[in-house]
Amino acid sequence: MAMVTSKHQRKQGSNWSVDDIDFEGIEHSAVARDQDLMYLLAAASFVEISSDLYTHNLVQYFHGDREIEDWLLNTWEPEELQHGAALRRYVTRAWPTFDWDSAYRDFYDDYSRFCGIEQLGPTRALELAARCVVETGTASMYTLLGQLTDEPVLQQLTEHIRRDEIRHYSHFYRYFVRYQMTRPATRLAVLRTLWARINEVDGEDAYYAFKHVFQYAAPEQTFDERSYRAFRQRLLGRARELYPVHMASKMLLKPLALGPRVQRTALPLVVAGARLLMRH
Numbered sequence: 001m002a003m004v005t006s007k008h009q010r011k012q013g014s015n016w017s018v019d020d021i022d023f024e025g026i027e028h029s030a031v032a033r034d035q036d037l038m039y040l041l042a043a044a045s046f047v048e049i050s051s052d053l054y055t056h057n058l059v060q061y062f063h064g065d066r067e068i069e070d071w072l073l074n075t076w077e078p079e080e081l082q083h084g085a086a087l088r089r090y091v092t093r094a095w096p097t098f099d100w101d102s103a104y105r106d107f108y109d110d111y112s113r114f115c116g117i118e119q120l121g122p123t124r125a126l127e128l129a130a131r132c133v134v135e136t137g138t139a140s141m142y143t144l145l146g147q148l149t150d151e152p153v154l155q156q157l158t159e160h161i162r163r164d165e166i167r168h169y170s171h172f173y174r175y176f177v178r179y180q181m182t183r184p185a186t187r188l189a190v191l192r193t194l195w196a197r198i199n200e201v202d203g204e205d206a207y208y209a210f211k212h213v214f215q216y217a218a219p220e221q222t223f224d225e226r227s228y229r230a231f232r233q234r235l236l237g238r239a240r241e242l243y244p245v246h247m248a249s250k251m252l253l254k255p256l257a258l259g260p261r262v263q264r265t266a267l268p269l270v271v272a273g274a275r276l277l278m279r280h
């Protein structure tokens, strides 16, 4: 946990930094009473700022592939940590009574227990396809967030993060194609992997993150699964019309490398997958 700041400082590659964001300019009246937005952003900051756990696993998994190792360590991880640091600063400025540090500490204790290497894909190509799903999920979420709010600082921040996530997707996709050229996974195996990851992406992370945010932000209420389900329902109601389904579908289709005719046939399934991805 303590490493978050130092890793954040050695960020390379990204074209923005936390200090570029004018947090003093937050229009408090636009967000202060939006409790669900606070839950969502605080939960996202927890998951992003814990990316070092995941990177460690991934780097180990791609040991020997210098290009991927280097990119994960020097670009991807610092950028994900920066997302967490920027979101954390936004949350603590916009909702100053929320005890971010304590809630994060509790979250980290839970999260670090289930974030193990055994959760990675059976082959490198398939893990890379799965990472495309994860980045599609985050790119879609920040696209959605930017549309969900009128608060200009948050719009600026989510736009920066959204672009990073799309770039992450492009990198994972490029590495996936490289592995497909030498040790190709079958289309069915890719489809299975995409579908499996769509169904699990961020499910546990988001649940635990919400749980610990909720326990500190609403201490007068008792947390249970229903609190989480109710939060998701409220969010779905607000966001239904704003889902970037087209963008997400295109991103999910790419690793399948289908011809145009098959693509048309597969589209309803992929759109369903894209919608599902954004419901987690």
Ligand SMILES: [Fe+2]
Pocket (backbone or CB within 6 Å): 048, 079, 080, 083, 138, 161, 165
């Ligand atoms: Fe991120």
Ligand SMILES: [Fe+2]
Pocket (backbone or CB within 6 Å): 080, 135, 138, 164, 165, 168
């Ligand atoms: Fe990312």
